[in-house]
Amino acid sequence: MKRIGVLTSGGDSPGMNAAIRAVVRKAIYHDLEVYGVYYGYAGLIAGQIEKLEIGSVGDIIHRGGTKLYTARCEEFRTLEGQKKAIEQLNKFGIEGLVVIGGDGSFQGAKKLTEHGFPCVGVPGTIDNDISGTDFTIGFDTALNTIIEAIDKIRDTATSHERTYVIEVMGRNAGDLALWSGLADGAETILIPEENYDMEEVISRLKRGHARGKKHSIIVVAEGVGSGMEIGKVIQEQTSLETRVTVLGHIQRGGSPTAFDRVLASRLGAKAVELLIAGEAGKMVGIQNNQLVSHGIDQALSIPHKIDQDMYQLSKELSI
Template sequence: MEKIAVLTSGGDSQGMNSAIRAIVRTGIAHGFEMIGVRRGFKGLMENDFITLGTSDVSDILYRGGTFLQSARSDEFKTEAGQNKAINNLHEHGIEHLVVIGGDGSYRGAQALFNRGIKTYGLPGTIDNDIPLTDYTIGFDTTLNVVTNAISNLRDTMSSHERVSVIEVMGRSCGDIALQAGISSGVDAVLIPEFEWDIKEISDQLAKGFQRGKTHSIVMVAEGAGTAEDVASLIEKHSDLDTRPTVLGHIQRGGIPTAFDRIFTSRMGHKVIELIENEITGVALGMEKNEITYHSFDDIFDSENVVDKHLYQIFQDLI
């Protein structure tokens, strides 16, 4: 019986548990022995393996985070660290390793693949910053978390006639800010992919209050600036009462949406199909509602770009 191991690495994202469940249950249904690696690549080096059965992944479909836990490891980036991981995989007779994580996790999976380990990647990051996939695991849930938070903030901002500047995650990708901004009807979105003029934005906000608005909301992607700095500049240019809010790690939590549960279930099923067809060294994703896969090399050679048409839609709506 061939063995498949699965681990989660880097920052957690809602839907990772759903992905683990799909991989484990599909693998068992297709005759594989399933192994869980706790604490990511760190656990891979420290031999922290557990056998996973169908019941071990019960009741995790609707839970955020990852029950296998995650950890970052500088040691794994070294040849010595990778040797430890490879030796442990060989000692346990594990032929395949599925890695759920973001860019750094993919690079770890590629490093093992280049050294003879059959590896596969699933895009586990809320940032939606992995090339060659329309969505990453947890992104849709995060949009809902941010949208709900904006609704709550709007109530208090309106009561005090304030401007709220909300900072969201995304690293160098503005997708969370842009798409949550559209879904929330905010007044401005600042993302790293497009230039923005703080004086022009401040003037627009001031005009809105002059027309009778009782509140305004500005979204800032963390790669474009900080909520505190932007709020200070808006208040300086407009003299409007402006408050910064950093949503922080609350964006990683919450019950995964139906979309994220179905998305991860489809990918988990697909990765077992790839293993059976001896296709390896690839990462999965979704393109035009189809589950697709590309080599790690192709992903690293590609650029993740924001949807310019979606940005124009937002500009036309404000």
């Protein structure tokens, strides 16, 4: 293999730039040429591809977002779109592709591999919802952004003796809600992986208020439902002054943490190693702080699971 490509796809996450940098420099170290694909699969179909040098990825390791930009692409979901993408890859002489993104991006990498074009996936999503890895690139940074926001909200909640409902991202995964809720001592954490009883939530708030508790923090994963609606129900059924904060896309931005920079660097370099070794259709990950690789199809077929011990602990500590 003499020439590889790299793209980012789907939602951006802090650390993607560090992963791009690792792919480019690891490849050049091994005497490979590297081409960057701009705007994900949409840019791949359109041929928005250019050669990257060592200097092309200088001064980006600390930056959020992605140098290669990202976009959704419905056309790539079709067989015709996938064939156009492969035509562009062949046109530029690219022999292997590193795809940095979430499960939708991995689906695309799987399709290209099935058509005979070797791909390796690098898990980049703040949701932490990819099986086969303990952590995805961007999760730690987003988590710390949430914690910082909740810390500040807690100050005003205390001052005004209010109940605050904080809605966080995560799509259909509750990791961001669970980890941030546990780290910030939330009274209740609602995640899509676990059913919840609104009466129990209300009862817990009333018990806390009765023993003199002045404020409460409730963290809601977006996959559960609307934080606004949950806040409305709490206000109506408890008569406690309730406010709702939807953190939104602030969670995706910002300079990546040291953890995400190191994770991205390790995973990006490992992806290049797999391509050089001829291992296509794989994803890289980290488990027990060791780099691992799995078949992308295997990772996509296994549902994401929450850490049940951590969830139980969050309930025990919030009595």
